[in-house]
Amino acid sequence: MEDRHVPPLVLSFPLRKLFENPYKILTPFVKRGMIVVDHGCGPGFYTIPLSHLVGEKGLVYAVDSNAKSIKVLEDKLRKKGINNVKSFVSRNINFIPSNSIDFLLSKDVLCCTVLHKESAEEIERVLKPGGKAFVTIRIGRGSDPRSLSAGEFFSLFNYIERKGSSKFHAWVVLHKR
């Protein structure tokens, strides 16, 4: 059921950088020394910017259910000499301790899984009090059981600070109190 909508790797990088700037999205949330999670990291479009932003005293957990994506990410990390990323092939983040994470990114992942409620609960569980998360979904897959309306997506969370939606996307910023 999962992993079917991963874009071809060839499309996910240089072209994507033309219209999506990871640093612009991440900089308001991520500071040096933070412990962060890239939930559903794919081959690392956001993971590598996260590793730069947290710096050598910070840590990035990069988690994806697709072993091929994690392999591509690990090759990139090795080539770039990046050693503040711990990567995991996993469908969940239940190995991350509660209240331990400063920032979590989940970019277009909840719409690739049927585990909506479980994923949302885990995202909120791992955040520290004061921690933030940026969670997005793509909308509009008809009868696909993974698809969520914006309203269904918003109703999954307890700690919404800001939210928004368009015809194709919905997003929330969570701030755990």
Ligand SMILES: C[S@@+](CC[C@H](N)C(=O)[O-])C[C@H]1O[C@@H](n2cnc3c(N)ncnc32)[C@H](O)[C@@H]1O
């Ligand atoms: C649309 S891609 C987005 C990848 C990445 N976040 C990005 O923006 O480049 C969705 C990713 O979520 C992963 N995924 C799907 N279900 C997952 C789950 N339950 N746990 C972890 N990763 C999952 C897929 O393997 C895929 O890499």
